[in-house]
Structures are given as C-alpha cells and as structure tokens.
Amino acid sequence: MEQVFAPWRIEWIKRDKETPDVDDCVFCEFPERDDDRENRIVARSEHAFVLLNNYPYNPGHVMVIPNRHTGDYADLSDEELLDHARLKQRTFDALESALQPDGFNAGLNLGEGAGGSIGDHLHTHVVPRWQGDTNFMPVISDTTVIVEALAETYTHVHEAFADQEGATVPNSDRAVVFE
Numbered sequence: 001m002e003q004v005f006a007p008w009r010i011e012w013i014k015r016d017k018e019t020p021d022v023d024d025c026v027f028c029e030f031p032e033r034d035d036d037r038e039n040r041i042v043a044r045s046e047h048a049f050v051l052l053n054n055y056p057y058n059p060g061h062v063m064v065i066p067n068r069h070t071g072d073y074a075d076l077s078d079e080e081l082l083d084h085a086r087l088k089q090r091t092f093d094a095l096e097s098a099l100q101p102d103g104f105n106a107g108l109n110l111g112e113g114a115g116g117s118i119g120d121h122l123h124t125h126v127v128p129r130w131q132g133d134t135n136f137m138p139v140i141s142d143t144t145v146i147v148e149a150l151a152e153t154y155t156h157v158h159e160a161f162a163d164q165e166g167a168t169v170p171n172s173d174r175a176v177v178f179e
C-alpha cells in the first residue's frame with residue numbers, strides 16, 4: 001500500500017490569532033532571541049536559518065527559513081534564493097550524517113490554501129524518511145518524550161552541521177554559523 005505523506009498538514013505552532021503580522025511572527029522572533037538551543041535553531045547562514053519542527057512528522061524534521069519576512073517566493077532576491085538553497089544542501093548533508101535516513105521529502109507550502117500554518121513567512125520543510133516509517137507523532141504521543149527527543153535530535157544535528165566545512169560554532173547553545 002502506498003503511504004500518504006502530508007507534512008504540510010502539520011501546524012508548527014497552534015495559534016488562535018487569525019492575522020499574524022511581522023511583530024507576531026515566530027520565524028522573525030526566534031532568531032532575535034539569545035538561546036538558539038532553547039528555540040531549536042540549529043544552523044544559520046547569511047540570509048536563512050534552520051529550525052527543528054516542534055511537531056515533527058519524523059525525527060529530524062526541520063524547516064529552512066529565509067530571514068526576511070515574506071510569503072511570496074518571487075519576492076526573494078537571487079542572493080537570498082542561493083543562500084536558502086545552499087543551506088538546504090547543508091541541511092540534507094547534516095541530517096544524512098546525523099540520522100542516516102533512507103531519503104528525504106522537502107517542500108514549501110505557499111499560501112493558506114496549501115496548508116501553510118504561518119502563511120506569510122516562507123519556510124521549506126525537510127523531512128527525513130526511512131523505509132516503512134510511520135508518522136512519529138501518533139507513535140510517540142507523550143509530550144515529555146517528544147521534548148526529550150527534540151533535545152537529543154538538536155544535539156546530533158548540531159554536531160553534524162558543526163563538522164561541515166566553513167562552519168563556525170560560537171558555543172553549544174548557539175546555532176552553527178555559515179558565512
């Protein structure tokens with residue numbers, strides 16, 4: 001039987017507010033905070049960052065997010081597009097060495113009609129896949145276990161990014177930085 005795969009149905013954060021704006025956008029807010037580990041930001045480049053999904057489809061489910069607040073893909077400059085794409089390459093590589101998946105699904109949810117949960121700030125989902133895997137969340141529904149799993153995943157993925165060429169690690173509580 002073919003497996004249905006729809007990570008875009010997962011809401012990253014449950015929110016009541018109907019019209020979030022820049023001041024109210026976690027993808028803008030989290031990078032401004034001091035503690036990247038606490039906020040699950042695992043890597044940063046000049047124009048983008050990598051955030052672990054709080055409601056993962058699978059272990060290692062991350063989002064690669066341009067720094068700039070826009071929901072319009074056409075709005076990204078060449079420089080931003082290239083930087084975002086390079087950070088995706090690094091993300092596949094880091095997840096590959098940290099978690100040894102059999103493959104990946106990766107994609108953008110553009111617009112509310114596509115199921116984007118924070119529709120006005122672009123984010124590319126990257127989900128590691130294993131042969132025969134099932135959705136991680138229903139399998140592990142204990143919140144404490146998920147929080148611990150996220151912390152452990154953060155450590156492994158952080159180490160894998162830190163091993164890459166061109167990586168700078170300010171300290172273990174800060175994201176790995178690529179110039």
Ligand SMILES: [Zn+2]
Nearest residue numbers: 025028069121
């Ligand atoms: Zn934003």
